[in-house]
Amino acid sequence: MNENLAALLPETILLGAAVVGLLAGSLLPRRRQWAVAVLAAAACLAGLAATAWTMATGREQTVFAHTFAVDAATGLGRLAVLGGLLLLVAMATRTVRSHARESEFYVLLLMSGAGTLVLAGANDLLLLFAGFLLAGVPAYALAAFAKDGRGTEAALKYYLLGALLGTLMLAGTAVLYGAGGSTLYSDLRTTLPHASPALVAVGSLAVLAGVLFKAGAVPAHFWVPDATDGALAPVAAHVTTLTKVGGLIGAYRLAHQVLWGTALDWPGLFALLAALSMSLGNLAAFFQTSVQRLLAYSTIGQVGYLLVAFPVAARTGLAQQSLLFYLLAYTVTNLGAFAAVTALPHARTLEDYRGLARHRPALAAVLVVCLLGLVGTPPTGVFLGKLEVFQAAVEGGYTWLAALAVANTVASLFYYLRWLAPLFRPAPHEQPSAAHRTAGRGPVATACAAATASLLLGLAGGTLLPLTTGPLLR
Amino acid sequence: MLTLVTFLPLLACVGLALAPRSVPDRVCARVWAGTAAADLALVVGLWVGFDPHGGMQYQQNHPWIPAAGVGYHVGVDGLSLPLVAMTCLLFLATALYSLRETRRVRSYVCLFLFLQTVSVGLFVALDLILFFVFFDLSLVGMFFVIAGWGHGGRARAAALTFFLYTFTGSLALLLGFIGLSLAATPHTFDLLELVRGNPLAGQGLYAGLVLLALGVGLAVKTPTVPFHTWLPPAHTEAPAAGSAILAGVLLKMGAYGFVRIAMPLLPGSWRRYALVFVIVGTVSVVYGALVALAQTDFKRMIAYTSVTHMGYILLAVGAAGVLAGTDAQARSLAVTGAVVQMVSHGLLTGALFLLTGVLHDRGGTYAMDAYSGLSSHAPRFAAATGVAAFAGLGIPGFSGFIAEFQILTGSLASQAVATTCALTGLLITAALFLRALRHMFLGPSRLPAAAPATGFRDLVPSEAAATVPLLGAALVIGVAPRFLLDVVEPASRTVTQLVAR
Numbered sequence: 001m002n003e004n005l006a007a008l009l010p011e012t013i014l015l016g017a018a019v020v021g022l023l024a025g026s027l028l029p030r031r032r033q034w035a036v037a038v039l040a041a042a043a044c045l046a047g048l049a050a051t052a053w054t055m056a057t058g059r060e061q062t063v064f065a066h067t068f069a070v071d072a073a074t075g076l077g078r079l080a081v082l083g084g085l086l087l088l089v090a091m092a093t094r095t096v097r098s099h100a101r102e103s104e105f106y107v108l109l110l111m112s113g114a115g116t117l118v119l120a121g122a123n124d125l126l127l128l129f130a131g132f133l134l135a136g137v138p139a140y141a142l143a144a145f146a147k148d149g150r151g152t153e154a155a156l157k158y159y160l161l162g163a164l165l166g167t168l169m170l171a172g173t174a175v176l177y178g179a180g181g182s183t184l185y186s187d188l189r190t191t192l193p194h195a196s197p198a199l200v201a202v203g204s205l206a207v208l209a210g211v212l213f214k215a216g217a218v219p220a221h222f223w224v225p226d227a228t229d230g231a232l233a234p235v236a237a238h239v240t241t242l243t244k245v246g247g248l249i250g251a252y253r254l255a256h257q258v259l260w261g262t263a264l265d266w267p268g269l270f271a272l273l274a275a276l277s278m279s280l281g282n283l284a285a286f287f288q289t290s291v292q293r294l295l296a297y298s299t300i301g302q303v304g305y306l307l308v309a310f311p312v313a314a315r316t317g318l319a320q321q322s323l324l325f326y327l328l329a330y331t332v333t334n335l336g337a338f339a340a341v342t343a344l345p346h347a348r349t350l351e352d353y354r355g356l357a358r359h360r361p362a363l364a365a366v367l368v369v370c371l372l373g374l375v376g377t378p379p380t381g382v383f384l385g386k387l388e389v390f391q392a393a394v395e396g397g398y399t400w401l402a403a404l405a406v407a408n409t410v411a412s413l414f415y416y417l418r419w420l421a422p423l424f425r426p427a428p429h430e431q432p433s434a435a436h437r438t439a440g441r442g443p444v445a446t447a448c449a450a451a452t453a454s455l456l457l458g459l460a461g462g463t464l465l466p467l468t469t470g471p472l473l474r
Numbered sequence: 475m476l477t478l479v480t481f482l483p484l485l486a487c488v489g490l491a492l493a494p495r496s497v498p499d500r501v502c503a504r505v506w507a508g509t510a511a512a513d514l515a516l517v518v519g520l521w522v523g524f525d526p527h528g529g530m531q532y533q534q535n536h537p538w539i540p541a542a543g544v545g546y547h548v549g550v551d552g553l554s555l556p557l558v559a560m561t562c563l564l565f566l567a568t569a570l571y572s573l574r575e576t577r578r579v580r581s582y583v584c585l586f587l588f589l590q591t592v593s594v595g596l597f598v599a600l601d602l603i604l605f606f607v608f609f610d611l612s613l614v615g616m617f618f619v620i621a622g623w624g625h626g627g628r629a630r631a632a633a634l635t636f637f638l639y640t641f642t643g644s645l646a647l648l649l650g651f652i653g654l655s656l657a658a659t660p661h662t663f664d665l666l667e668l669v670r671g672n673p674l675a676g677q678g679l680y681a682g683l684v685l686l687a688l689g690v691g692l693a694v695k696t697p698t699v700p701f702h703t704w705l706p707p708a709h710t711e712a713p714a715a716g717s718a719i720l721a722g723v724l725l726k727m728g729a730y731g732f733v734r735i736a737m738p739l740l741p742g743s744w745r746r747y748a749l750v751f752v753i754v755g756t757v758s759v760v761y762g763a764l765v766a767l768a769q770t771d772f773k774r775m776i777a778y779t780s781v782t783h784m785g786y787i788l789l790a791v792g793a794a795g796v797l798a799g800t801d802a803q804a805r806s807l808a809v810t811g812a813v814v815q816m817v818s819h820g821l822l823t824g825a826l827f828l829l830t831g832v833l834h835d836r837g838g839t840y841a842m843d844a845y846s847g848l849s850s851h852a853p854r855f856a857a858a859t860g861v862a863a864f865a866g867l868g869i870p871g872f873s874g875f876i877a878e879f880q881i882l883t884g885s886l887a888s889q890a891v892a893t894t895c896a897l898t899g900l901l902i903t904a905a906l907f908l909r910a911l912r913h914m915f916l917g918p919s920r921l922p923a924a925a926p927a928t929g930f931r932d933l934v935p936s937e938a939a940a941t942v943p944l945l946g947a948a949l950v951i952g953v954a955p956r957f958l959l960d961v962v963e964p965a966s967r968t969v970t971q972l973v974a975r
Contacts, residue, residue, distance in 0.1 A: 321541070357581075377614060378607035387603070388542060391652050391661075402652075406645040413641055414634075417617075421630055424622045462539035469541070 007054070007063045007070045010047035010078050011121075014085075014114040017043030018107045025103025036103040037089055040110055044086040051078040055467060062473050066186055067124035069253070072470030076324040077120030077249045080331040083453075084242045085113045087332075091339040091446040092234035094439040096145075105145060108138040109238065119214060119246030123257070123474065125173040125183040125207060128250055132169060132210055135246055136162050139239050143231040154230025158239070161223045165213040172206025175199055185257040186474040193261050200262050204254075211254065214247025216240060217303040218277040225284075228296035233345070236292055237338030240299040245327050248306055252313065252323060256472055260314050270310035271401050278304025278408040285415045289349050291341055294415060295334075298374060301412055302330055305405055308389050312396025317469070319396065322388030324468040329373075329381025329457045336370035336450030343443035344436065352435035354422040359436045362448060364423045369451040371416045373458075376409055381457025476532045476548045479516045479558070480595045483509055483565075487587035490580060499579035503572060506583045510566040510590065517562045524555060526961050529968070530600070530666065538604075543655060543662040547600040552965025553733055553813055554597045556958055557726055560820045561597065563947060564722045565590045568715045571828050571940035575715075582623060586715070589615040593723045597730060602651040602663040605735070609647065609695075612724055613640050619716040620708060625834075632711035639704035640694055647691030647731075653684040654739060669738045669972065676742065685743040688736045689751075695728030696784045698758045709777035710840070714831020717773070721780050722824035726816045729787045733812060737791060738972040745973065748795030751788050752885075756892040758785030759899035767906045772914070773830045773840045775906065776823065779866065782899050783819045786881050787812045789896055793885035795973055800888040802970055808884025809966035810959065811877050817958070818873035818948060825862045825944040829855070832937055838924035842910055847919035851930035856915045858933065858941050863907040865948050868900055873951035 005012065021036045028035060055075045062069045088109060096105045115134025122128040140162065144155030173183060179195035180188040192200050213220040228236040259266045281300030288294040309323035340363050347353055357364035373380030386409070393402040438444055457464065486509040490502055524531060533549035550558060568586065575582055592615060596608035613636075621633035655663045657673035657680070674681040694701040709717050732751075737744050762781030769775035790812040794805040832855060834840055849856035865872035878900065886893045921930055933941075951958055 372614060378603075378610050383607075384539065384542075387648070387652075390649070391542070391656065394649075394652050395656050402649065406649060409645060410638065410642045413638060417634060417637065421621055421634070424618065425630075462537065462541065462544070465539060465541035 002061060002063050004061065004063050007059065007061055008068065009050040009054075010082060011114050011117050013043050013047045013050065014110050014117070018110040018114070021103055021107045021110065025107065028103070030098060030100070030102070033102040034093070034097070036106045037093055040089045040106040041086060043110060044082045044089065047078065047082045048086070051075060051082065060470060060473060062123060066184060066474065067127045068121045069123045069473040070121065071473040072468060073249050073253065073320065073324060073472055074121040076328060076468055077245055078117060080245045080328045081113055081116050081120070081242050084245070084331045084335055085109065087335045087339065087446055087450055088234050088238055088242070091237070091335075091342045091443045093442045095232055095234055095342060095345070101145070105142070108142050112138040112142065112238065113242060116242050116246035119211075120249040122250060123185045123253065125176060128207070128211070128254070129166075129170055129173055131246065131250070132166060132214065135214065135243055136166065139243065142235045143227050143239065145235060146232055150230035151232070154227040158223045158227040161220070162213060165210050165220055168206045169210025172203045172209070175203030176207065179203060185254070188258045189261050189474070192258060193263065197263055201264055204259055204262070207254065208251065211247050211251040212273070214243045215251060215303050216244060216247075216300055217273055217307060218280050218300065221277070221281070221300050224300055225293055225296040228299075229290055229293040233292065233338055233342040236296070237335055237342070240296060241331050241334045241338070244299070244303065245331060248303070248323065248327060252310065252320070253472060255310055256313050257474060267311035267314070270307055271398060274304050274307035274310065274401060275404055276304070277301065277307060278405060282408050282412045282415075285412070288415070289351070291348065291350060291353070291419065294350070294419065295337060295341070298412065298415070299334065301408065302334070302374065304408065305386060305389060306330070308393050308398070308401050308405055311398055311401065312392050315396040316392050318388060318392035320472070321465060321468045322385060322392045325461065325465060326382065326385030326389055328464070329385045329454065332450055332457060333370050333373040333380060333382050333454040336366055336447055336454055337374065339443055339447035339450055340366045340370065343438050343447055345439050346437055347435040350419050350422060353419065354425050355433075356423045356436060358426075360438065362444060363438070366447040366451040367423060368420060369454060371420055373454050375413050375416050379458040380454045381461060382454070384458050384461040475516075475520065476550065476598050477534060479513060479520065480548070480591055480598060482513050482516070483587040484591040487584045487591070490587070491584050497580075499576070502580045502583045503569070503575065506587060507566070507569040507573065509587065510562065510569040513590070513594075514562040514566050517559050520550065521555060521559060524550070524961065526552060526964050533600070543660065543664070544603045545601050545664055546604060547664055547666070548598040548604070549600050550598055552961045552963070553730070553969070555961060556813060556817045557597045557730060557820075558594055560817045561590070561593045561723050563944070564718065564820055564824045565593075567824060567828065567940040567944050568718055570936055571718075571831065572715050573936045574934075577623060585615055585619055586719070589619070589719060593719075593727075596727055600665045602654065602665060602668075602735070605665075605731075606644065606648055606651060609727060610641075610644050612727065613637055613644065616716065616720055616724060620712045623713040623716065624711040625713070626711070628707070629711040632707040636704045636708040639701070643691045643694030643701070645691075646687045650684050650687030650691060653680070653687065665735070665739075672739075672741065672975070674740055674742070681740055681743040682747070685736065685740045685747060688731070688740070692728040692731040692736065693754070695731070696725060696788065697728065697781065698754050698785060698788055699761050699781065702758070702762070702781050705781065706774050706777045709827075710771065710774050714828055714834065717827040717831070718824040721777070721827055722820040725780060725784060726820060729784060729812070729816055732788070732791050733809065733969060737795070737969055741973045741975055744795045745797060748792045751792030751795070752889050752892050755785045755788030755790075755792055756895050758782065758788060759896045760902075763899040763902035763906070767902055770842055771840045772833065772842050772910060773827070775910065776826050776830065779903055779906075780819070780823055782903055783815065783823070785899070786878060786896065787815050789885055789889070789892060790815070790881040793889050794970060796888040797974060802967070802974070804884050804887045805973075806884075806963065806967045806970045807880050809969050810962050811880030811884055813962045813966065814873065814951070814955070814958065815877035815881060818877045818951065821944045821948045822862055822866045822872075822874060825941045826859070826866060828937070828941050829859045829862060832933060836925060836930050837922045839922050841922070842913050844922035845914040845920065846917045847915070848930060849915040850919055851921075852932040854933045854938065858938070858945065860911055860915065861945050862941070863911055865945065865952070867904040867907045871949065871952045873948040873955070876952055876955045
């Protein structure tokens with residue numbers, strides 16, 4: 001049995017740093033708690049280095065009785081999550097600086113990040129559930145971090161729905177175990193096609209419900225708007241972006257390794273979910289006035305585009321490639337938008353952004369790049385991802401889904417422009433208004449870095465695409 | 475070389491954006507004019523070294539995203555080189571015109587430099603995704619020009635309409651491109667490889683759907699009836715320089731797409747559905763002219779004449795797809811006419827929109843009723859507008875005549891009815907331009923109430939320097955067109971052969 005702990009280095013580093021950070025946080029005086037942020041950033045960098053080493057040396061393998069796969073999907077997931085965590089730590093420095101629980105913030109973030117990585121790599125239903133909990137429980141706490149009314153409501157909604165769907169997921173795991181005699185994907189793949197279709201359907205749907213909750217896809221999306229609007233902006237960025245990476249890669253692995261073998265029409269179901277997610281998300285975003293709420297609905301719409309890769313997973317090699325690349329590009333772009341929101345803590349509504357281009361040209365440029373990037377305007381990374389997804393859908397015979405995605409893209413343009421247009425309108429006052437006061441250089445620099453990365457991903461995407469093509473390991 | 479021509483303005487744009495805030499506005503505007511002049515000089519150099527019978531030249535091909543079959547492939551031939559030259563000339567004229575701009579000059583200049591890179595890049599792109607990237611970015615740039623420097627409260631709504639319309643079109647285009655690339659093995663977006671492979675030959679319905687997607691995408695941008703409704707508000711609200719670029723360069727992107735992409739890549743379906751394009755083109759000609767006749771707003775009227783002029787192009791490319799009852803020479807003539815029309819319309823409409831900018835600058839309105847007897851106040855302005863209007867209605871001696879003559883001659887053989895209908899468009903255009911000229915320049919002197927007490931100032935040197943060369947170029951093409959036709963004709967023969975295969 002392969003028990004190579006080195007293959008799990010990124011996850012181990014994150015958890016180790018969380019433990020050390022927790023201990024250090026209780027010993028350090030309040031004004032020196034920033035050391036924990038440095039530790040968290042260092043852990044992310046070390047994790048990225050370990051990931052790069054794994055990918056460069058071709059150490060794809062499954063470890064611990066095949067329950068965890070280290071393959072191209074895990075690698076890309078690690079890049080996205082660890083890179084995203086780094087951006088999150090950098091953008092949050094000002095938000096939680098000298099806060100009574102500053103070190104706890106980073107510790108919870110690291111633990112939730114580790115859980116997300118487990119979700120992405122899990123090759124076993126029980127491990128998948130462990131990842132669900134590890135990614136979820138710290139995130140519930142993070143949602144209420146500000147201890148204000150809106151944060152509490154956000155956390156409560158997020159937690160209640162998470163608990164409900166988590167229980168459902170565990171029940172589904174039990175049903176599948178009963179039907180297939182194992183929780184390991186490679187065993188279920190051979191046993192489930194011979195099991196009772198009803199049991200398989202009930203069990204798989206229940207498990208999927210949990211994973212889709214993480215991804216924030218319809219119909220498990222009800223927590224997204226409230227949690228995103230109520231939580232602090234960096235936390236909102238985490239729960240809408242990073243956990244999505246884990247949830248979607250986990251769902252793709254489950255679908256590809258287990259569900260496709262069963263006799264049910266999974267491609268049809270995923271196509272339906274994709275269509276619903278993108279349409280509902282985009283329609284609901286239309287007339288939002290709070291920027292965080294708008295971003296929340298936009299992320300629901302984005303899950304829809306990402307899910308387009310699922311129905312064609314078995315028909316074209318482009319599906320996996322497009323999903324992974326889109327996820328990476330989306331992570332960077334969405335975090336860029338959230339970083340800009342974090343940098344302007346006093347601007348909550350679209351109207352507050354009026355005249356920003358004049359007073360804060362850098363942040364306005366970031367928003368232009370990131371929001372148009374989310375629409376899928378070239379040359380950002382998301383454009384390339386979308387192009388790949390559309391290509392996969394057309395090649396896999398789901399042209400109608402691609403056409404719907406195109407229609408949704410046009411519709412989404414409307415609300416992104418509702419945000420962008422005020423930036424260039426003359427401000428109501430000559431002096432920078434209170435809403436345009438930035439939180440400090442850290443978040444602004446983070447936002448610029450994310451926007452640059454988003455552009456680079458589009459321009460130099462050719463070098464990264466080959467990394468997304470390796471087979472999923474069993 | 476082509477890369478330099480394309481990205482020189484972008485370099486200047488980045489340089490200006492990073493320059494310290496202390497750089498005065500005047501310097502920004504001059505940097506733009508200098509960059510545009512340098513770019514034009516480079517294009518003249520390209521033209522001098524260009525061999526008309528050499529096919530695609532100055533090619534550069536580098537893999538960009540090899541996994542998706544996307545490359546950075548650029549090159550020019552007789553179809554694109556005249557458009558590149560026209561683009562650079564028009565941007566130089568706009569730069570000179572904008573020397574007097576006072577509102578947020580630095581961002582304004584940066585946007586236009588960005589737009590120039592995007593426009594030139596589109597005309598030299600030989601990869602569908604590269605083409606799409608530039609196509610889409612042109613919308614982004616123009617959106618901000620209209621929204622940021624438009625005339626008033628309705629500018630934002632006009633910008634939004636413009637963006638939503640053309641963005642929808644561009645996504646239809648993208649679907650069409652994906653359909654094209656998936657039909658080729660291995661999947662590629664390279665234009666020349668797709669032309670060689672002709673992957674959609676004999677795939678009836680599929681090829682028809684791809685052509686539908688491409689056709690809608692390009693028709694929105696061109697624009698043709700019934701996709702033209704974004705155009706008049708966008709033009710009315712845009713600043714003069716933005717209108718000149720929008721009409722002069724951005725509209726050509728759609729028409730160029732038909733000649734560069736739709737015709738050579740989908741010859742079978744193009745021949746089958748050529749009649750659709752002929753009809754849409756003819757309807758655009760007549761409808762555009764009739765609606766223009768009913769306008770009271772000078773700028774809106776010119777905007778509608780654009781629909782007419784672009785309709786001729788569609789008529790020509792449609793006629794080039796009908797093999798029955800015609801010979802290769804006539805079809806090639808029609809395509810040549812279409813390309814010359816793109817250049818000619820760019821020059822003339824660009825000049826006209828810059829002149830309407832002068833009108834608005836002096837009188838604060840575009841309403842034709844508000845002005846009368848302007849020729850006594852501003853003889854130079856009246857002369858320039860008169861020349862531009864006459865050239866625009868297709869008087870011999872200017873480029874518009876050469877273009878429309880070739881289009882109508884080339885289309886007459888196979889499409890006698892449509893061509894005859896389109897001729898009425900010429901007549902109506904003549905009527906409306908003459909009526910406008912008479913209304914505004916002759917008769918008793920009258921100025922709008924908003925005009926300053928000092929009266930209507932004539933063209934200042936920078937405005938004259940912006941518009942007169944454009945008219946001069948149109949005159950040169952009209953009198954001695956050989957230098958242009960020698961370049962265009964071999965390329966249009968190639969296109970005609972590709973369509974006929």
